[in-house]
Amino acid sequence: MKYDQARWTDGKTMEGEDADGQYEPLLSEKNSEEVEVESPLPDELTRDSVELPELSEPELARHYTRLSQMNYGVDSGPYPLGSCTMKYNPKFTEDVAALPSAGVHHDRSDRSLQGSLALMHGLQDYLAEIGGMDAVSLQPPAGAAGEFTGILVAKAFHEANGEGDQRDEIIVPDSAHGTNFASAALAGYEVVELPSGDDGRVDLEALEAAASDRTALFMLTNPNTLGLFERDIEEIADIVHDAGGLLYYDGANLNALLGQARPGDMGFDIMHYNVHKTFATPHGGGGPGAGPVGVVSDLAEFLPAPRVREVEDGDGKYERFEPESSLGKVHGFEGNWLVLVKTYAYIARLGDEGLTDASAKAVLNANYLASQVDYEVPFEPFHHEFVASAGDQDAADVAKRMLDYGVHPPTTKWPEIVSEALMTEPTEIENKDTLDQLAEAFNAVAAEDDETLANAPNRTTARRIDQTSAARNLRLSWQSLDSEE
Amino acid sequence: MSGRHESGERGSPYAPHTAEETEAMLSAIGADDVTELFDIPESVVFDGEFDIDERTEREAERHVRGLLSRNDDLTEFLGRGHYEHYVPSLVDHLSLRSEFLTSYTQYQPEITQGFLQALFEYQSMLVELTGLGIVNASMYDHATALAEAALLAARVRSTDGDRVLVPDYLLDQRRDVLENYTDGAGLSVETFATDDGNVDTDALAEAIDDEAVMVYAENPTTRGTVEENVEAIGDLADDHGALFCLGSDPVALSILQEPESVGADVVVGDAAALGLPTAYGMGLGLFATREDFVRQVPGRLVGASEDAADNRTYTLTLQTREQHIRRERATSNICTNQAWVALRTAIHAAYLGPEGLVDLANDCVRLADDLAERLDGISGLKAPVHDRHHFREFVAHTDQPAKAVAEDLEAEGFAVHAVGDHEVQVCITDANEHAADDLVAAFEEVA
Ligand SMILES: Cc1ncc(COP(=O)(O)O)c(C=O)c1O
Numbered sequence: 013m014k015y016d017q018a019r020w021t022d023g024k025t026m027e028g029e030d031a032d033g034q035y036e037p038l039l040s041e042k043n044s045e046e047v048e049v050e051s052p053l054p055d056e057l058t059r060d061s062v063e064l065p066e067l068s069e070p071e072l073a074r075h076y077t078r079l080s081q082m083n084y085g086v087d088s089g090p091y092p093l094g095s096c097t098m099k100y101n102p103k104f105t106e107d108v109a110a111l112p113s114a115g116v117h118h119d120r121s122d123r124s125l126q127g128s129l130a131l132m133h134g135l136q137d138y139l140a141e142i143g144g145m146d147a148v149s150l151q152p153p154a155g156a157a158g159e160f161t162g163i164l165v166a167k168a169f170h171e172a173n174g175e176g177d178q179r180d181e182i183i184v185p186d187s188a189h190g191t192n193f194a195s196a197a198l199a200g201y202e203v204v205e206l207p208s209g210d211d212g213r214v215d216l217e218a219l220e221a222a223a224s225d226r227t228a229l230f231m232l233t234n235p236n237t238l239g240l241f242e243r244d245i246e247e248i249a250d251i252v253h254d255a256g257g258l259l260y261y262d263g264a265n266l267n268a269l270l271g272q273a274r275p276g277d278m279g280f281d282i283m284h285y286n287v288h289k290t291f292a293t294p295h296g297g298g299g300p301g302a303g304p305v306g307v308v309s310d311l312a313e314f315l316p317a318p319r320v321r322e323v324e325d326g327d328g329k330y331e332r333f334e335p336e337s338s339l340g341k342v343h344g345f346e347g348n349w350l351v352l353v354k355t356y357a358y359i360a361r362l363g364d365e366g367l368t369d370a371s372a373k374a375v376l377n378a379n380y381l382a383s384q385v386d387y388e389v390p391f392e393p394f395h396h397e398f399v400a401s402a403g404d405q406d407a408a409d410v411a412k413r414m415l416d417y418g419v420h421p422p423t424t425k426w427p428e429i430v431s432e433a434l435m436t437e438p439t440e441i442e443n444k445d446t447l448d449q450l451a452e453a454f455n456a457v458a459a460e461d462d463e464t465l466a467n468a469p470n471r472t473t474a475r476r477i478d479q480t481s482a483a484r485n486l487r488l489s490w491q492s493l494d495s496e497e
Numbered sequence: 498m499s500g501r502h503e504s505g506e507r508g509s510p511y512a513p514h515t516a517e518e519t520e521a522m523l524s525a526i527g528a529d530d531v532t533e534l535f536d537i538p539e540s541v542v543f544d545g546e547f548d549i550d551e552r553t554e555r556e557a558e559r560h561v562r563g564l565l566s567r568n569d570d571l572t573e574f575l576g577r578g579h580y581e582h583y584v585p586s587l588v589d590h591l592s593l594r595s596e597f598l599t600s601y602t603q604y605q606p607e608i609t610q611g612f613l614q615a616l617f618e619y620q621s622m623l624v625e626l627t628g629l630g631i632v633n634a635s636m637y638d639h640a641t642a643l644a645e646a647a648l649l650a651a652r653v654r655s656t657d658g659d660r661v662l663v664p665d666y667l668l669d670q671r672r673d674v675l676e677n678y679t680d681g682a683g684l685s686v687e688t689f690a691t692d693d694g695n696v697d698t699d700a701l702a703e704a705i706d707d708e709a710v711m712v713y714a715e716n717p718t719t720r721g722t723v724e725e726n727v728e729a730i731g732d733l734a735d736d737h738g739a740l741f742c743l744g745s746d747p748v749a750l751s752i753l754q755e756p757e758s759v760g761a762d763v764v765v766g767d768a769a770a771l772g773l774p775t776a777y778g779m780g781l782g783l784f785a786t787r788e789d790f791v792r793q794v795p796g797r798l799v800g801a802s803e804d805a806a807d808n809r810t811y812t813l814t815l816q817t818r819e820q821h822i823r824r825e826r827a828t829s830n831i832c833t834n835q836a837w838v839a840l841r842t843a844i845h846a847a848y849l850g851p852e853g854l855v856d857l858a859n860d861c862v863r864l865a866d867d868l869a870e871r872l873d874g875i876s877g878l879k880a881p882v883h884d885r886h887h888f889r890e891f892v893a894h895t896d897q898p899a900k901a902v903a904e905d906l907e908a909e910g911f912a913v914h915a916v917g918d919h920e921v922q923v924c925i926t927d928a929n930e931h932a933a934d935d936l937v938a939a940f941e942e943v944a
Contacts, residue, residue, distance in 0.1 A: 017608060021808070034809035035610055039618050039847055047851040051752045052862050053886055057723055059755040063625055066850040069587055076591040076615070076844060083611035085599030093601060100511045101599055104554050110589070113565035117575040118778035120912050121904075127567035128777060134564070141547045153637040154833040156820070164677060190820035194830035198648075200681025203825045241536045271543065278541045288833065292511070295601035296837025297612040298797065299635075300779070340673035344578060344640030344767075345778020348835075357561045362509055363551025369508030372531045376514075379534050380522040393536045415608050423604070426821070440512040444522055467805070472607040475805035482802035482814040486791065488631055489621040493801060 013089075013449050015418025017472045018081035035473060036078045039065035040490040082473040083297075084420060090442060090450050092381075094397045094423035094435025095189065095237060097267045097289030102361065105293070105354035114353055118345040122331045129330035132346075133320045135304075135356045142359075142367070143263070143283055144276025145306030149315040153347040155264060158284025158303025159195035159231070161316060164339045165282055165307060166229045166258045167199060168314040172337065175256070179228035183257075185214060187238065187427035192231045192262060201228060208429055212238045212391040219251050227257035234261065234278065235268045237427045237435070239378065239394030249279025258282060258311075263303075266290045267439065268375060268396035271368025275306075282307050287355040294354075302351040313337045318346075371396070373440035377447060381438050384451035386458045390430055397437035399430045400454075407432040409465035410457050416471045417453035507551065571912045572932045576890040576924030577719060578639060578668055579778045580770040582748065582857060583927050584841075585848050588772055592841045602797070602836070606812040607804070613811035616799045616836065619843035626750040627764040627785040628757025633796040635768075635835045636782025639744065640671040642765035643713065644678030645784060645795045645829055649763065650711035650740040651682050652793050652828070658708035661686045662739075664696055666719045684710065694722035694883030694892075698729045705737050711763075715744035716753055721865065721890035721922070722883050723753065731760025746770040746783070747846060749888055752858040762787055771849075772841030774928075781838040792818060795829030797836075857927065861889040864925045864933075869893070871937050872923070877944035882920060890924035892916060895944060905943035911936050 020036040046063035067075070085091070091098035108114070116128055136148040152158040163182065170179045182196035183204045196203050204222050209215035213236065223230070230252045234242045242248060252259045261275040261283035267290045275283045287293050288301030295301070307315060316339055318332035362370065374396040382389050387400035400422075402410045411421035411434075423435040434454075438447060457465070469475065487493050514522075519531070528534055552560060573581075592598070596611065603609040616634040623632040636642040647661045661679060663672065665688050676686050690700035696714050705712065712734040716724035724730075727743065734741035740762040745753065748770050756764045769781035786794060792815065800814035820827040849857060865887040872880040872893050880893035895902045899915040906913055911932075914922040925933060 035614065038614075038621075040621065045851055047855060049752050049855055051855075051859050052866070053723060053752065057725060057754060057886065058752050059758070062751050062851045062855060064622055064851040064854065065847050066852065067847065069585075069848065072844070072847055073587060073591065075847075077594070079611035079615055080591070080594040080596040081611065082609075082614075083596040083600055084605075084608045085596045087595035087599045091601075093604070096601055098599075098601060102511060102554070104558050106593065106598075108558060108561040108565070111562060111565055113562075113568050113570075115581075115775045116568055116777055117573050117579060117775050117912065119575050119577060119579070119914055120571065120573070121907060124569040124571055124907060124912065126569075127565040130567060131561070131564045138547070138549060141549070144543070153641075153835075154831070156830045156832045157637065157641075160830060189832075190822070190824050190827065191830050191832050193824035194820035194827040197825035197827075198678070198681055198830050200683070243536065243538055245541060246538070269537075271547070272535055273537050273541050274543045277543060294598045294837070295833075297597055297600045297609075297616075297840060298602040298836030299833040300637075300835045300838060301833040340677055341640070341670050342674060342677060343778075344638045344668070344670050344674060344780070347779070348637075349777035349779045351779075353561070353565075357557055359549060360560055361552055361554060361557035363549045364547050365507040365551050366509040367547070367549070369512060373509065373512035373514055375534045376519065376522055376526075376531050379526045379528075383526050393534070395535065411605065412607065415605060420608065421605060440509060443513040443515075444518040447522075469607050473610040474607040474808065474810040477606050477804045477810045477812045478802050479812060479814070482800045482812050486814070487801040488791075488798055488814075489617070489624040491621065491624055492630070 013418040015471055019473045020078045020082065035082065036075065038490060039075065043067055089418055090446055091420040092422055092436045092438045092450065093420060094437045095264055097437060097439055098295065099292040099439045100441040101292055101294040102358060105357040108357050109350045109353045126330060129320050131353065131356050133322065133330050135352060136320060138359045139285055139304055140306055143285065143306045144274030145283060146309040147312035147315060148304055148306045149319055150304045150352055151316045151343050151347045152284065152303040152305055153343050154299060154301045155284055155286040155303040156191035156195055157342055158305050159191055159262065160198055161305045161342045162260050162282040162284055163195055163199040163229060165311050165314045168337060168339050169258065169311055170228055179226055181226045182228055183222050183230040185232065187236055187429055188231060189262065189264065212240050212429060213242055214244065214248055216244055216247055219248060223251050223255035223257060225256060227255050229258050229260050231260040231262060233265050235265050235395045238391045238399050239397040240391055241395060245278045264289060268371060270371035272371060276308065281311060287351060291355045291358045293351045300348040300351055302348045302355065314339050316340065316342050370440045377438040377440060377442055381436065381447045381451060384448065385454045387434060387454060397435060399427065400434040400436060401430050402432035402434055405432060405465060407434055410434060412476060413457045413460060413465045413468035414453050415469040417456060419450055419453045571907065571910055572929060573775065573912045574923045574925060574929060574936060575912055575914060577914055577922060578767065579775065580889065581775040581926060581928040582770060584772060584774050584845060587848055588841050588844045591844055592837065597840060598837065603813055610811060613799050615840050615843055617811050619839045620799060622843060622846050623747065623783060623785055626747055628755040629764060629785040630788035631791050631794055632785045633794055633798055635839045636784045636796055637835060638780040638782045639765060639767040640674035642782035642784045643671055643744065644675045646742045646763040646765050647675060647679050647684060647711050648682055649790060649793050651684055653790050654710045654738065656707060656738065658710050659684050660709045662689055662704055662709055662712045664689060664691050664714055666691055668719050694718060694720045694885050695724050696726050696730055698726050701730065701733055705733055707737050709737055709739040711740045711742050713742045717749050717888035720883065720892050721887045722885040723888055727754055727759040735760055748858050748861065751854040768842045769838050771845040773838055781835040781842055793828055794818065796831050796834060860927055864930050865889055865891050868923065868925050868933055872940055875941050875944050878940065889926055890922055892920050892922050895919050895921055897944065902943055906939055909939040909942065911939055
């Protein structure tokens with residue numbers, strides 16, 4: 013594949029040899045204007061002036077169009093960013109989320125919101141069924157918020173059993189995502205890091221040793237971040253439960269399992285769904301997503317408020333209610349509603365067959381791609397993603413060089429148990445031709461020398477960016493750029 | 498509709514494999530069937546069905562539309578933390594460009610300069626509006642941003658106090674989130690009294706001591722009043738070494754006293770008042786703070802840098818604060834945030850420009866003022882309850898029970914908040930002002 017990314021500049025030569033100025037000029041430099049604030053409010057309650065860009069609509073349309081051309085998304089090309097499940101985002105889901113009937117305020121009466129409540133109730137049911145859980149809260153606004161919510165559920169459960177103070181530890185595998193550690197710490201827990209076994213999975217003996225009457229929760233993703241299914245999952249559940257702890261499922265990797273296995277059936281008590289991954293809602297340049305949380309029936313009473321239920325003898329009417337011992341709220345309203353609408357629409361479109369097929373094809377694609385890539389993949393058998401090793405090459409440099417081939421690179425240098433990790437997740441949306449192109453990109457880079465890699469990328473809007481300069485000489489706004497000059 | 502996905506071959510419409518391709522891929526792997534690729538013990542294999550029907554796009558669209566059509570078509574005069582202003586078409590059309598919408602966090606900045614620059618512009622505009630040097634991109638919403646502010650306060654304070662002081666008008670849901678987020682850090686949330694919709698500075702002076710890590714107030718407040726004591730609150734916090742956190746939003750910030758100049762150390766709020774229409778409370782957590790605290794800030798920060806050709810570029814920076822590097826010692830657990838909403842907010846703010854933004858904010862003052870005066874003229878109503886200036890919304894006293902008034906208004910096609918036994922709250926902006934006459938007429942009927 014041949015690729016050159018758009019590169020709009022102001023054409024002014026700066027000091028460097030190849031330099032041709034800053035990219036698409038800053039809004040502020042185009043036309044910034046300071047206006048004095050005159051207001052019906054008394055002067056002492058108002059500010060003096062505001063300075064912001066002042067541009068016409070056509071100028072702005074061009075500005076943001078150019079910026080979009082200097083960006084890369086799933087619709088631009090392959091995006092096998094491991095653990096992030098960068099699927100195609102069906103366009104019709106945007107349209108239903110933009111319906112005026114979806115644009116309602118949270119604080120209206122239940123009576124007047126029967127449509128939204130029906131959709132939320134339907135989504136709670138869909139997710140419960142897909143995860144094998146008994147009750148679902150839609151409130152957490154992202155995966156990490158789902159983790160935090162799940163931990164608060166576990167905390168409430170242990171407190172209700174009089175073990176709140178005693179159970180002050182959360183066990184997290186060393187290969188886990190950073191948010192698992194951070195969410196546990198946010199909730200005030202000690203994090204006990206569990207070293208992975210030689211096979212890349214949970215080491216049962218190490219888990220036995222770590223689990224105790226101080227264990228509140230064990231957080232696990234399955235398949236794990238190496239793409240390996242934790243085959244001992246039932247023993248794992250027994251060890252944790254025997255110690256009196258609960259088992260948490262990080263739903264980031266659910267796209268491997270749809271229709272094949274359900275966390276609830278494996279012994280997990282609490283899980284979050286990462287709907288911007290598994291259910292194809294757009295990642296939006298970093299969000300918004302949503303991280304609904306499912307629990308087994310014993311824990312339902314602790315979920316955030318409100319949830320939605322059918323009114324008893326209410327002719328199919330719905331109402332919001334506060335679970336009996338609710339932990340309260342984790343978001344000011346009900347999370348990222350528009351994302352939830354898109355999630356519902358996606359699941360309603362695919363149905364059983366589509367969801368099951370999505371996972372089957374995701375796993376097929378990862379396995380096919382791995383079979384075509386020259387880099388070694390130390391841990392098998394993987395599912396929807398694999399972690400290759402860049403070997404003697406620097407994985408971060410490999411990634412930069414891949415950009416020159418018109419593909420987004422994998423996640424790099426994580427999980428750390430694979431040296432120079434290239435964590436690759438093509439998802440089900442790529443066909444064989446695209447996977448072949450992707451493999452060609454991997455293999456071309458694998459054959460290149462370190463210098464070529466270190467000098468990459470060359471075909472992107474920016475050449476290699478100096479991270480040290482960004483951090484040492486902080487410039488986080490126009491204002492700080494001005495003061496620098 | 499492409500025939501390929503309607504041809505009776507059941508499966509995901511977004512997985513493009515033909516049967517031949519699947520076959521060829523399997524044989525390259527050395528497997529006979531996709532099921533062989535799953536390494537799942539028999540005992541946990543799911544052999545059931547979810548019982549979810551598959552639908553064509555047309556059917557799925559109609560199904561969701563049908564569900565949502567059960568929402569009553571009310572004209573909303575609702576606010577209390579979730580606001581709507583008219584969102585110009587430009588915002589939808591440009592933010593929905595695929596290159597923006599279908600991208601993710603800028604882990605590879607060289608190929609995502611466009612989004613990074615847009616976020617840098619968002620940060621910059623909010624730096625201007627708050628007067629504070631650091632704005633992140635981004636937090637989930639107002640409530641979680643407030644909670645993160647308290648955690649930041651606890652980290653940067655040198656003493657080991659644990660009190661977070663909040664006004665009694667703080668929304669229950671914000672208090673709940675604040676408590677949930679700060680419980681792990683051992684903070685305690687305590688309330689101080691207000692006086693006629695503004696902070697009672699005597700009560701605050703009474704409540705505050707050197708154990709306070711943060712004082713929170715809003716401008717405008719949840720009850721719609723403009724806070725007249727921001728400077729005094731800032732001074733009180735300062736006297737005791739506590740941080741002053743101010744809740745606001747980008748529209749209000751364009752005319753109200755600049756937070757930095759009244760001693761605010763952190764500004765939080767819902768920045769989606771610009772950029773996003775009413776969305777059941779979905780928002781964008783604004784988080785701004787002083788440069789001194791930059792290494793303690795939660796969430797993503799976009800900074801300028803240079804590339805190998807010496808051109809100016811943008812990149813996520815100070816990532817060593819974040820969970821993917823610092824894990825349990827990170828400044829926050831946040832990863833996926835509200836970046837796309839920040840893009841929309843930036844486009845909307847740029848569209849309005851300084852003049853448009855100030856005009857919009859002034860309208861929020863005038864509209865609330867006018868509507869309150871008209872409601873005050875109706876027998877059975879007194880508005881506004883607070884003898885203050887208002888922004889967008891105000892509380893009105895009802896002789897009838899407020900709930901009954903709100904229900905009767907709903908029957909007439911309007912939604913307002915019932916906030917007390919005899920208090921309703923009404924919010925008016927450029928998005929619903931066209932219906933103000935009808936609302937007044939309906940109040941005349943039911944009050
Ligand atoms: C394994 C894993 N867990 C948790 C998360 C956190 O999810 P989110 O980014 O939605 O907060 C991620 C995603 O980045 C992940 O890959």
